[in-house]
Amino acid sequence: MDNNNYSLDLSIIPKELTLLLEILKTENEEMKESFKNESYIDIDWNLFLDLAIHHRVYPLIFSQLKKNENKIPSNVMHTLTKEYKKNAFQMLHLCGEMEQISKHFSENQIHLLFLKGPALAADIYGDISRRTSKDLDVLIAITDLEKAEKLLLSLGYEKEVLPNLLNEWKWRNHHIVFFHPKKKIQLEIHWRLEPLPSKEPPFTELWGRRRVSSATNYPVYVLGKEDLFLYLVSHGARHGWFRLRWLIDIDHMIRRGVDFNRVEILLRKYQSLNIAGQALILTSELLNTPLNDKMKVLVTGNRSKKLSQMALSFINEMKPLNIIMSTNYYRRYLFSLKSSNSRKILRIILLFYPSSADAKTLELPKPLHFLYFPLRPLLWAWRKIRKHKV
Structure with missing residues (x-):
């Protein structure tokens, strides 16, 4: 990688993850037989499978390994085949x-954009079976939220109950989860792409740049290419890129072509240059993603380099997101993502906004709920003390 001789410290990556990355790289090479035989020596195949499933890349791994089945144990191929078929049915x-x-939604005059799921798979990979998804994520204008909720309830969906002390859901969340008990489908309604204090385009602009998905016969709308790149970079960065699937999305977008002049305008406007640089460093280092001159400029920043190395720890840990997010290391990482002092200050302010946990710690009558603002630091400290005593 040509970025002032900088490279990630990959020494923490186990050989099973290295092999996984090597197999993913070969998808973009003309010579599919370029697998290195020595890469398959002394592999813990159970760990290899765990990594492929954890990182949600097993459909791509299966597609590559079925051309080289003689290099891996039959039980590994059997598991990959089973998981691939299960995912294909899920995506359908x-x-x-x-x-x-x-x-x-169209019949009820509610504009919506599909963010991930089959629409994203068809858009980036050209085949819905090559990407995984456990649910559907859609974006709507917040002014349509109540109308969308009534519609989903009428269709048999059930709404996740959210804490609502002083309307905290509006400040602490950016989506609501709905679940259809008969269809076993989870649907997330987003009114923002990312939670506060992130900056992002308003829904009217995103709708104006929408595209039609190729995944269905009835029109399904998705983000414009440049908006999608901004969203995927922001989403992956916020989650520490702990799944390789998100980096592969970026890799495929770049290889299939994206107007980076227009992307750069959005990145600058929404203060996302550092996290874009992070994504480009990670994809070029781990997946050999080809970078053009404009992209190479972004990977030279010290902040992007630092964020990339920090994210490598999350990629390597193979832990659930809720465990990762509970660590002080992740909190420091998340704070480092904020590119401006104003966004850092806003994040600190949001930390002082009361939550339902405060109400559980000290129950106050509704007319006195305003007292939760000055009491929040004390209630937070009290919960910490009690937790350590247990």
């Missing part, structure tokens, strides 16, 4: 529901 199931949701 989601695709059918996606089309129906789009139709219902």
Whole structure:
């Protein structure tokens, strides 16, 4: 990688993860037989499978390894085949529901954009079976939220109960989860792409740059290419890129072509240059993603380099997101993502906004709920003390 001789310290990566990355790289090479035989020596295949499933890359791994089945144990190939077929059926199931949701929302004059799921798989990979998704994520204008909720409830969906002390859900969340008990489908309604204090384009602009997905017959709308790149970079960075699937999305977008002149305008406007540099460093180092001259400028920043090395720890840990997010290391990482002092200050202010946990610690009558603002630091400290005593 040509970025002032900088490279990630990959020494913490186990050989099973290295092999996983090598297999993913070969998808973009002309010579599919370029697997290195020595890479398959002394591999813990159980760990290899765990990594492929954890990082949600097993459909791509299966596609590559079925051309080289003689290099791996038969039980490994059997597991990959089973998981691949299961995912293919899941994506078809989601695709059918996606089309129906789009139709219902359109008939009720609610504009919505599909963020991930089959629409993203078809857009980036050209095949819905090559990417995984456990649910459907859609974006709507916050002014349509109540209308969308009533519609989903009428369609048999059930709403996740959110804490609502002083309307905290509006400040601490950016989506609501709905679940259909019969169809076994989870649907997330987003009114923001990312939680506060991130800056992002308003829904009207995103809708104006929308594209039609190729995944369905009935029109399903997705983000414009440049908006999608901004969203995927922001989403992956916020989660520490703890799944390789998100980096592979970026890699495929770049290889399939994206107007980086227009992308750069969005990155600058929404203060996302550092996290874009982080994504480009990680994809070029781990997946050999080709970078053009404009992209190479972004990977030279010291902040992007630091963020990349920090994220490598999350990629390597193979822990659930809720465990990662509970660590002080992740909190420091998340604070480092904020590119401006104003966004850092806003994040600190949000920390002082009361939560339902405060109400559980000290129950106050509704007319006195305003007291939770000055009491929050004391209630937070009290919970910490009690937790350490247990």
